Amino acid sequence: EFRAExxxxxxxxxxxxxxxxxxxxxxxxxxxYKEINLVGMQLLRPGGLLFTYSCSGAISMELFQKIVAGAATDARSDARILRRLSAGTDHPMSAAFPEGEYLKGLLLEKV
Structure with a gap:
């Protein structure tokens, strides 16, 4: 709806x-993830900031970053990663359970 407007x-x-x-x-x-990030990039003004997150443990940060980069490309946008985000120090992860590092995010600026 916002895109149409x-x-x-x-x-x-x-x-x-x-x-x-x-x-x-x-x-x-x-x-x-690609679809919602594509829409997000289309709705973002140049110079605008996009905070995008995934809480899926099966999706690695590397894959998530590739997905988001692909969405920006498909939206014909250029984006800079300003910061990679993860859970805070109050959310410890077990060394025996790396899947516990499920929360990941990116802060991007649309160029």
Whole structure:
């Protein structure tokens, strides 16, 4: 609806639910993350900031970054990663359970 109206925003936060509850859902989740980030980039003004997150343990930070970069490319936008984000120090992770590092995010600026 906002795209049809030509609306744009200075700040967008994308914090969807877990799209990949397990590794077998990675492809579906990647498509969903790409779609919402594509829309986010289309609605973001140049110079605007996008906070985008994933809480899917099956999606690595590396894959998430590739998905978001692909969404920016498909939106014909250039974006700079200003910061990689993760859970705070009050959210410790077990050394025996690396999947506990499920929360990841990126702060991007649309150039």
């Amino acid at each position: 030509g609306r744009q925003f200075d700040l967008i936060v994308l914090d969807p639910p877990k799209f990949a509850p397990s590794a077998q859902h990675i492809d579906r989740a990647a498509r969903a």
